Amino acid sequence: MAASSPVLELRGISKSYGPVRALQGVSCEIRSGEVVGLIGDNGAGKSTLVSVLSGAAQHDRGEILVDGVEKVFRSALDARAAGIETVFQALALAPTLDIVGNVYLGRELRRKGGSGRYLWWLDKAAMRREAASGFERLGLRLPALTTKVAALSGGQRQAVAIARAVIWGSRVVILDEPTAALGVKQTEIVLEFIERLKRQGVAVIFVSHNMQHILRVADRILVLRLGRKVFDGLRANLSGPQLVGLMTGAFADGIPETIEPAPAGGKDVRNAV
Amino acid sequence: MTRALLEWAQRNGLFFALVILFVFFWLSSERFMTTANIAVILQQVSVVGLIAVPGAMLVLSGYVDLSVGSITVLGAVTFGKAMEAQLGLGVSIVLGLMAGTAWGVLNGYLIAILNFSPIIVTLGGLAGARGLAQLVTHGFTQFGFGPTFAILGNGELLAIPVPVWIYAAVFLAGAHVWYQTPVGPHMAAIGGARDAARALGIKTRTLPFWLYVASGLASSVGGLIVSSELDGSSVSTGVGMELDVLTGILLGGVAFTGGRGSLFGVLFGTIFIGALTNGLVQINVSPYFQQVAVGIALVLAAGLDVLYQRLDRIRFSDEADDPADPVPAVSQQPEAVK
Numbered sequence: 001m002a003a004s005s006p007v008l009e010l011r012g013i014s015k016s017y018g019p020v021r022a023l024q025g026v027s028c029e030i031r032s033g034e035v036v037g038l039i040g041d042n043g044a045g046k047s048t049l050v051s052v053l054s055g056a057a058q059h060d061r062g063e064i065l066v067d068g069v070e071k072v073f074r075s076a077l078d079a080r081a082a083g084i085e086t087v088f089q090a091l092a093l094a095p096t097l098d099i100v101g102n103v104y105l106g107r108e109l110r111r112k113g114g115s116g117r118y119l120w121w122l123d124k125a126a127m128r129r130e131a132a133s134g135f136e137r138l139g140l141r142l143p144a145l146t147t148k149v150a151a152l153s154g155g156q157r158q159a160v161a162i163a164r165a166v167i168w169g170s171r172v173v174i175l176d177e178p179t180a181a182l183g184v185k186q187t188e189i190v191l192e193f194i195e196r197l198k199r200q201g202v203a204v205i206f207v208s209h210n211m212q213h214i215l216r217v218a219d220r221i222l223v224l225r226l227g228r229k230v231f232d233g234l235r236a237n238l239s240g241p242q243l244v245g246l247m248t249g250a251f252a253d254g255i256p257e258t259i260e261p262a263p264a265g266g267k268d269v270r271n272a273v
Numbered sequence: 274m275t276r277a278l279l280e281w282a283q284r285n286g287l288f289f290a291l292v293i294l295f296v297f298f299w300l301s302s303e304r305f306m307t308t309a310n311i312a313v314i315l316q317q318v319s320v321v322g323l324i325a326v327p328g329a330m331l332v333l334s335g336y337v338d339l340s341v342g343s344i345t346v347l348g349a350v351t352f353g354k355a356m357e358a359q360l361g362l363g364v365s366i367v368l369g370l371m372a373g374t375a376w377g378v379l380n381g382y383l384i385a386i387l388n389f390s391p392i393i394v395t396l397g398g399l400a401g402a403r404g405l406a407q408l409v410t411h412g413f414t415q416f417g418f419g420p421t422f423a424i425l426g427n428g429e430l431l432a433i434p435v436p437v438w439i440y441a442a443v444f445l446a447g448a449h450v451w452y453q454t455p456v457g458p459h460m461a462a463i464g465g466a467r468d469a470a471r472a473l474g475i476k477t478r479t480l481p482f483w484l485y486v487a488s489g490l491a492s493s494v495g496g497l498i499v500s501s502e503l504d505g506s507s508v509s510t511g512v513g514m515e516l517d518v519l520t521g522i523l524l525g526g527v528a529f530t531g532g533r534g535s536l537f538g539v540l541f542g543t544i545f546i547g548a549l550t551n552g553l554v555q556i557n558v559s560p561y562f563q564q565v566a567v568g569i570a571l572v573l574a575a576g577l578d579v580l581y582q583r584l585d586r587i588r589f590s591d592e593a594d595d596p597a598d599p600v601p602a603v604s605q606q607p608e609a610v611k
Contacts (some may be wrong), residue, residue: 054472122454
């Protein structure tokens, strides 16, 4: 993956909810095939940033550039049209629709010609066909695609939500806490999946509270604290305790060279968050 | 095996209940299973049925419209007053339709855009729209609309009553929207998982707004048909119609909580109510009992809804426990994305 121009660039994104300044001038660049871990304590602005990038909320100031072109996301469909897909923490699946219906929800394929344009006639056969080939390409094995999502297990639902995000050949995939509700085995599958996306040249923004997961898959780590970006750098020399220090503001004056290992029996990093 | 049977019963049970009902009345009354009486049943259900088409879409989307009966009377008396004022048939029809549609716009704006409670707003409409009709007419009935207008409610085309043709057209258009356009899954998504639908950019406000407008329009069409049938527009038009509409929808298997249902089920549910009422008359059951029967049918429909949800849960938990590879497998060779 050549270190070319960034696929996604944020310039001075600010967003306030009334008196609460959720984001204050956050800038960053993300390239193809790069996995960026986005971390921060509760209230740091992670969710707001995800909302802005997914089109669910609009920023007050700043610019979002996709492939160097400024984009304005008025709705989630705008963000999706620009190639930014989000896997929401709550998965955003409609349980009473089948797998195909969920994959195409909000951008259903219509028939070619007049029946599609004027009668909005769905091309169900094409949707089934393309969803099937997309799942095959992604290496995801699922029950029959006409199965209702309500009938799927948690791991299968996660697979549908992720597949929906990547099946379109999107440029950027945002995963908001994708492992929070999963067991060990499913978590492993999601992490492997992120690594696969990276190899396929997709830019991934991975939001998580779990430092081990972040350290395992992220190339670069972006730390938000109280709405500001307080760290943006390669994962390489970072450890879990250092990340926690960045998140909590313990290292407001810069990261110390070395960090004392936690005393034996100390809290797990995850629990410390 | 049992599971498949239950699923099949859930999908087709109402149809067979309808068949049993027809057979029962056929055996009980000589006049029930005649072409003329079937035409009467269809004519009787056509107004309720055409209002139930947008009504079912609202319930599927997690909303409800209890004001349909009162919008019907509002459309009818607006038409009647316009005729009385010598505005001409065409203008009067348009005004009647506009009155009902305007009430639908009001419902849609308050509920879908401003997030008012659907039940409270349309319950207000149930009282308010009829009250407005009474205010306008002082309770008097307008009548004598002429032979041309009478065709709408009493005419026949190819031996089938005109209202049935109108119902058929509305139902087919509704079935197209429900089953063949993106609106169908969008309604189910809004009704079954509104936050998810919103996160995906589905128009969770605009779509229900237009459904309320359509419900208002359909109700005023119903009001005009009733006015034509009676050759008069009275403030007692469409009393209790919201119950018939809702009973047809719920009996048809549309979940009151939204997200699930079939428009063909609503068709069978509506005809079931019509055939039940008609058949009870044929076998000389007291007309007072007919209202009781509709009420019983509604409660049964609510019970069936709970039963269906239980069945869903049993079925889903069965499948979720399926040990065969419940998690997605990641293939070994990654292929390049295009």
